Each structure stands twice: as C-alpha cells, then as structure tokens.
Amino acid sequence: MFTSSFTKLAASLATVLITTSAASAFTACQVTDTGGIDDNSFNQTAWKGVQDAIADFGVDGRFLESQAETDYEANINSLIEGDCDVIITVGFLLGDATKNAAEANPDQRFSIVDFSYDPPLPNVLGQVYATDEAAFLAGYLAAGMSKTGVLGTFGGINIPPVTIFMDGFVNGVEYYNAQNDTAVTVLGWDTQTREGLFTNNFESLDDGRAYAQNLYDEGADIVLPVAGPVGLGSAALADELGTDQLMIIGVDADLYATDPEKGHVYLTSITKRMDATVRQVIEMAMNDQLEGGLIVGSLENGGVDLAPFHDLDSAVPDALKAELADIRAAIIDGSISVSP
Amino acid sequence: MTERTMQNLLQGKALGRTEIEDLVVVPLFAVIVALILGAVTMLATNIDLPTIGRSYVALLEGSLGSLNAVSETLTAAAPLILAGLGLALGFRAGLFNIGAEGQIVIGGLAAVVTGFSFAYLPSIILLPLSLFAGALAGALYASIAGWLRAATGAHEVISTIMLNLISYRLLDYFLSLPYVQQTGRADPISKSVPEAAELPRLLTAIDPNLRVHAGIFLMLIMVGLVYWLLFRSKLGFEFRASGENPKAARFAGMHSGIIIVAAMATAGALAGLAGANQVLGVLGRATPGFSAGLGFDAIAVALLGRSHPVGVVFAGLLFGALEAGGRQMQVDAGVSIDLIGIIQALIIIFIAAPLLVRAIFPWGFRRKKGGVS
Numbered sequence: 001m002f003t004s005s006f007t008k009l010a011a012s013l014a015t016v017l018i019t020t021s022a023a024s025a026f027t028a029c030q031v032t033d034t035g036g037i038d039d040n041s042f043n044q045t046a047w048k049g050v051q052d053a054i055a056d057f058g059v060d061g062r063f064l065e066s067q068a069e070t071d072y073e074a075n076i077n078s079l080i081e082g083d084c085d086v087i088i089t090v091g092f093l094l095g096d097a098t099k100n101a102a103e104a105n106p107d108q109r110f111s112i113v114d115f116s117y118d119p120p121l122p123n124v125l126g127q128v129y130a131t132d133e134a135a136f137l138a139g140y141l142a143a144g145m146s147k148t149g150v151l152g153t154f155g156g157i158n159i160p161p162v163t164i165f166m167d168g169f170v171n172g173v174e175y176y177n178a179q180n181d182t183a184v185t186v187l188g189w190d191t192q193t194r195e196g197l198f199t200n201n202f203e204s205l206d207d208g209r210a211y212a213q214n215l216y217d218e219g220a221d222i223v224l225p226v227a228g229p230v231g232l233g234s235a236a237l238a239d240e241l242g243t244d245q246l247m248i249i250g251v252d253a254d255l256y257a258t259d260p261e262k263g264h265v266y267l268t269s270i271t272k273r274m275d276a277t278v279r280q281v282i283e284m285a286m287n288d289q290l291e292g293g294l295i296v297g298s299l300e301n302g303g304v305d306l307a308p309f310h311d312l313d314s315a316v317p318d319a320l321k322a323e324l325a326d327i328r329a330a331i332i333d334g335s336i337s338v339s340p
Numbered sequence: 341m342t343e344r345t346m347q348n349l350l351q352g353k354a355l356g357r358t359e360i361e362d363l364v365v366v367p368l369f370a371v372i373v374a375l376i377l378g379a380v381t382m383l384a385t386n387i388d389l390p391t392i393g394r395s396y397v398a399l400l401e402g403s404l405g406s407l408n409a410v411s412e413t414l415t416a417a418a419p420l421i422l423a424g425l426g427l428a429l430g431f432r433a434g435l436f437n438i439g440a441e442g443q444i445v446i447g448g449l450a451a452v453v454t455g456f457s458f459a460y461l462p463s464i465i466l467l468p469l470s471l472f473a474g475a476l477a478g479a480l481y482a483s484i485a486g487w488l489r490a491a492t493g494a495h496e497v498i499s500t501i502m503l504n505l506i507s508y509r510l511l512d513y514f515l516s517l518p519y520v521q522q523t524g525r526a527d528p529i530s531k532s533v534p535e536a537a538e539l540p541r542l543l544t545a546i547d548p549n550l551r552v553h554a555g556i557f558l559m560l561i562m563v564g565l566v567y568w569l570l571f572r573s574k575l576g577f578e579f580r581a582s583g584e585n586p587k588a589a590r591f592a593g594m595h596s597g598i599i600i601v602a603a604m605a606t607a608g609a610l611a612g613l614a615g616a617n618q619v620l621g622v623l624g625r626a627t628p629g630f631s632a633g634l635g636f637d638a639i640a641v642a643l644l645g646r647s648h649p650v651g652v653v654f655a656g657l658l659f660g661a662l663e664a665g666g667r668q669m670q671v672d673a674g675v676s677i678d679l680i681g682i683i684q685a686l687i688i689i690f691i692a693a694p695l696l697v698r699a700i701f702p703w704g705f706r707r708k709k710g711g712v713s
Binding site: 029034037062063064065067068069070071073074075077078079080081082101104105157158159160163194200201 | 525526527627664
C-alpha cells in the first residue's frame with residue numbers, strides 16, 4: 001500500500017520534472033566557489049547574470065554551491081549529468097577542476113570567471129577583468145578622502161583575481177601621492193614582494209571583522225576587503241564605529257545595493273560586472289557562437305567601474321570628483337597606466 | 341546505561357531488547373523525524389509542496405539512483421567513516437575527542453608531502469608509505485592531547501579544540517613554504533602528488549567522471565581492524581573498561597595514562613588516514629580547508645553509529661548519501677544544500693535525546709515495566 005502510493009507519487013513528480021525541463025530549450029548552469037550564492041558580492045553577481053538571462057531570453061538556470069574544494073569536481077560532474085547547455089564555473093579556484101572536466105567532456109561548453117588558459121581550451125571561454133583600472137580610481141579616491149593618511153586592504157587568497165584589486169588600489173594611492181605631494185600609505189599589500197594580508201578563506205565574516213579591526217588599530221580609516229562575503233564582517237565593524245572612523249570600499253557588486261542594511265558604510269564599490277559577461281556568454285551559447293578564448297571586461301566597455309558614492313556623496317569634495325573623472329578618461333585613452 | 345548493559349557490552353554478550361532499541365530504533369526514528377522537520381523547514385521558507393517532494397526524490401536519486409550517485413555517496417562516506425571509527429574508539433575509551441578535524445589536516449598534509457617527496461618510488465611502495473605517513477602524523481598529533489590529559493589532567497575536549505585551530509595555522513604555514521608550495525602559484529596550495537601516490541579510481545573505465553577510489557577498501561579494512569581491536573583484543577578491552585569505569589579499570593591493574601595516550605593515538609591515526617584519503621583519493625594535493633569540516637561531521641557519524649564500527653559504517657553511508665543527494669537536490673529542485681546541514685543537525689539532536697524520540701514514537705518501544713532499569 002505504502003510502496004504503491006509512493007511509486008505513484010514519485011511518478012507524478014517525475015512528470016512534473018520532465019514537463020518543467022522541457023518548457024525551455026536552453027539551460028545555463030553555474031557552480032559557485034565556497035563563498036556561496038548569497039555572498040552579496042562575487043558569486044551573487046555572477047548568478048545575477050544567469051537571472052538576467054532567464055528574464056531576457058527565457059532560458060532555464062540552475063546553480064550548485066560548493067561547500068568545499070573537494071566539491072568542485074563533483075559539482076561540475078553533477079551538472080554535466082544534468083543536461084546543461086553551458087556550465088559557468090565561478091572563480092579562479094575552479095580553474096583546475098574546470099580544465100579537467102572540459103578535457104574529459106569535449107562536447108560540453110564551459111565558461112569560467114577569472115581564469116584564462118594558456119594555451120586556450122577549445123570548449124572553455126574565460127571571462128577576465130581589468131579590475132586594476134577601477135581599483136586605481138578607488139585608490140585615488142580613498143587617498144583623497146583619508147583623514148589619517150593611512151589606508152588598509154586585505155585579500156581572501158593570494159591569487160591573481162584578488163591581488164589585481166590590491167595592485168590597482170595601491171598604484172592609485174601612489175599616483176595621488178605623486179600628484180598632490182602627500183604621503184598616504186596602504187597597509188596590507190606590497191606590490192613589489194607580492195605579499196600582504198590574507199584571510200586564506202572566502203567565508204569567514206569573523207575574519208573580515210578582525211582584519212579590519214587590526215587595520216583600524218594601525219590607523220587606517222578606509223579599508224578595502226577583497227574577499228567576497230568576508231568583507232561584510234568589516235562592514236559590520238564600520239557600522240559600529242561610524243563612518244567618521246572607518247569606511248569600507250566594496251568589491252564585485254555595488255555593496256550599497258546588495259548589503260542595504262550597512263549600505264551607508266561603503267564609500268564606493270569596485271564593481272566587476274560579471275553579471276554582464278555571464279549574460280553575454282549565455283547569449284553567445286544560445287546563438288552557437290561560444291568558442292574557447294577570452295572576453296575582457298574593462299573600464300572602457302563597462303566591465304569594471306566605480307560605483308556611485310550614495311550616502312557619502314556629499315562627503316566627497318567636488319574637486320576630487322572632477323579629478324576622478326579626468327583620470328577615468330585618461331585610463332581609457334591610455335595616457336595613465338594603472339600598473340606603472 | 342544500566343550496569344547490566346555495561347556488563348553485556350564489556351563481555352560482548354548478546355544484547356537485550358532495550359539495547360537493540362537504543363542502537364537501532366532510536367537512530368532510525370531520529371532520521372525520519374529529521375527528514376520530516378526538514379520538510380517543515382522548507383515549508384516555513386515558502387517552498388511549495390511539489391518542490392519539497394521533488395527535492396526528496398532528488399535526494400534519493402542523487403545518493404542511490406545511478407552508478408554516479410552511488411560512486412559519490414561512497415566517495416563522501418569513506419573519509420567520514422574512517423574518522424568516525426577513530427572517534428567511536430575514543431568514545432568507547434571515555435575520551436570525547438573533538439580533534440578529528442585537526443588530525444585530518446595534519447594527516448593529509450603529511451600524506452601529500454610524503455607523496456611528492458618520494459615521487460620516484462613505485463606505486464606499490466609510495467602509496468602505502470604516504471598513507472602510513474598520514475596515519476602516523478595524525479596519531480602523533482592526537483597523542484599530544486592524550487599526553488596532556490594523562491600527564492596534567494587537561495581535558496581533551498579543550499585541548500583538541502585548540503589543536504584544531506593550531507592545525508589550520510600550521511597548514512597555512514606549510515603551504516606557503518617553497519618546498520611544499522606549488523611552483524608558479526602565490527596562493528597556499530601544495531604541489532600535486534604523482535599518480536603513483538594516488539588512491540586509484542576504480543570505475544574510470546566505465547566513465548571518467550566516476551570518482552569512487554580505492555579509499556573504500558582502506559575504509560573496509562579499517563572497519564574490520566577496529567572491530568577486532570575493540571572487541572577481540574586485550575588493548576580494546578582495556579579501552580572499553582577504562583571508558584566504562586576508570587576507577588575499576590585502575591584497580592584491575594590497567595595503566596590509565598598509557599591507555600589514554602594509546603586510544604588518542606589510534607583515533608588520530610584513523611583521522612589521519614581520513615585526511616590522506618581526501619588528498620590522495622580526491623584532490624591530489626592539499627589546500628587550506630581541504631578538511632572541509634569532515635572531522636566535525638565525523639563526530640556526528642560516530643554518535644549516530646552508537647560508537648560501534650558497524651554502526652559507524654551505516655551512519656557514514658547515510659551522511660555520505662545526504663551529501664551526494666543534497667547536490668542533486670540543489671540541481672533538480674533548487675533547494676539550498678544548506679538544508680542538508682539542517683537535517684544532519686536535527687538527526688544529532690534526536691540521537692542525543694533518546695527520551696525525546698521515545699516520547700514522539702511511544703509505539704516504537706516496549707513499555708518499561710516497574711523500575712527495572
């Protein structure tokens with residue numbers, strides 16, 4: 001009795017499954033890194049690209065969160081079994097797992113955020129970003145806004161897509177010093193030795209708070225956490241201290257919008273429009289134009305940018321805003337190099 | 341536990357009805373209640389009934405429904421069972437070891453370093469050597485806590501928790517050493533072990549995506565070994581005797597200090613093997629966080645398995661199935677994999693509170709007569 005009703009239930013559920021998946025012809029799938037889909041920054045921004053594609057093109061979208069590094073390969077495999085037209089893996093750390101899966105499954109199309117293969121794989125499109133261009137602007141802005149003359153930054157893991165933020169930020173500060181004859185310093189990253197402050201994870205909000213506290217204790221009044229959700233912990237500290245003591249610069253998404261409760265502590269955000277590139281990749285895959293190679297987001301094509309100042313807009317002097325606009329134009333036309 | 345139960349356990353006699361209820365019926369009902377409450381949780385977060393049904397179907401499919409599903413279940417279960425065995429052994433000896441996580445980290449690290457350091461050796465020597473290094477490192481790391489307990493009375497719950505934290509930092513440190521760090525990378529990631537040091541995957545001939553590897557044989561050997569150690573050997577008898585009644589064991593002439601260190605070391609060796617199993621079987625290298633909380637899940641596995649080797653196998657398979665199935669649940673039904681964590685936690689709550697389970701399911705248990713217990 002019980003078994004037969006259970007079989008019926010299972011059968012009817014299976015029908016539901018089949019009908020829903022048959023409703024739209026195209027499925028885009030995404031694997032997150034360990035930060036999780038609701039990290040308010042990195043993974044969430046990439047997932048927004050799939051959601052936009054769902055809204056604009058009527059495709060199906062699925063995601064799979066990685067709980068640990070041991071999950072990457074398994075998660076990609078589950079999606080390969082799940083009939084995905086394109087699998088988007090989010091993050092540098094999935095580089096090796098994506099490569100292995102792409103080589104084992106040459107007919108499956110992949111796209112990876114923050115990784116470029118050398119030599120390129122025929123079925124993987126990399127999405128990379130000239131994040132240092134926007135971070136350079138953030139560095140210039142922070143140097144102009146700092147009252148203590150000390151800024152701080154820390155990263156999640158010492159990998160290129162993280163340190164490119166820190167490089168641009170430090171170089172922007174140095175450019176400010178050179179232009180204005182000041183001596184604003186940045187704690188937490190040395191562009192020469194390639195060493196700095198890293199939490200070694202993309203999960204712990206406690207670490208975000210503790211690292212920001214350490215930087216604040218050393219005099220920093222603006223901190224740039226480059227570690228996805230970890231930065232939310234730093235924002236909580238800034239919220240308690242008040243923005244006259246500590247301001248935060250967000251990364252990936254405009255954190256004023258994604259973290260509205262603490263939105264007022266964000267001076268600005270260095271946005272990395274993974275949502276735009278992911279949507280673009282899905283569109284390319286739908287039109288059968290997806291091939292191996294790279295797409296690059298830059299200041300010029302809007303792939304990276306500086307978010308508005310929102311609540312802190314009135315605190316930013318008009319002169320500084322004008323200088324930022326000039327530098328922005330100069331970076332785009334190539335007359336200022338963000339990595340001298 | 342009554343004195344008679346204890347005596348039965350000590351003497352390995354057949355168990356009475358109450359004991360069977362404790363060993364089998366309580367865990368079974370705990371799982372059922374947890375699944376029901378999991379569904380209630382989903383309802384409370386505005387997930388509709390068809391989706392809840394679909395997610396449980398996916399949970400079943402993703403853990404047992406295909407060859408790949410079974411492969412994933414076994415892959416996830418093997419390290420949980422290995423570490424769970426060690427914890428179960430510790431619980432039997434009266435040691436509440438929270439340190440499996442740290443022992444996994446240290447064991448895995450030692451296995452990786454051994455693997456790439458002796459890359460020139462043939463597989464038949466290198467693989468056992470790497471596994472042994474993992475077990476040895478785990479044993480040594482755990483015996484620090486055992487020694488502290490025996491020599492100073494420092495409670496192992498506190499010292500193992502602290503050793504966990506130390507192990508994370510040690511891992512970070514070792515992964516940044518030039519000798520260990522992968523060349524050309526600035527992030528903490530170890531060199532990859534050569535193929536000869538890897539636990540070979542078993543079913544790649546059928547499908548290269550099947551991850552199940554020789555670690556499951558390692559796990560089965562250890563289940564047998566721990567069973568023998570606990571219930572057939574003199575040392576195991578001493579473990580259990582000092583766990584049941586340390587004073588009586590001491591009066592019987594057993595050396596409690598040595599037993600504590602030996603029990604911790606054995607538990608650490610098993611956790612170290614679990615770590616080696618992950619790095620040699622799944623990842624091929626060590627990274628920060630490769631342990632992924634396995635050592636904590638293994639505590640739940642040991643408790644659910646009632647600290648019995650066979651129970652630990654079933655509990656580990658259940659947790660492995662939940663993990664593998666949880667993935668499918670997310671793919672098919674879009675329900676967050678975090679729900680699996682909730683279900684696991686609920687199982688533990690009900691295991692820890694057998695009286696609650698008895699109260700919910702009074703008809704599942706024989707009524708107690710008089711005050712026999």
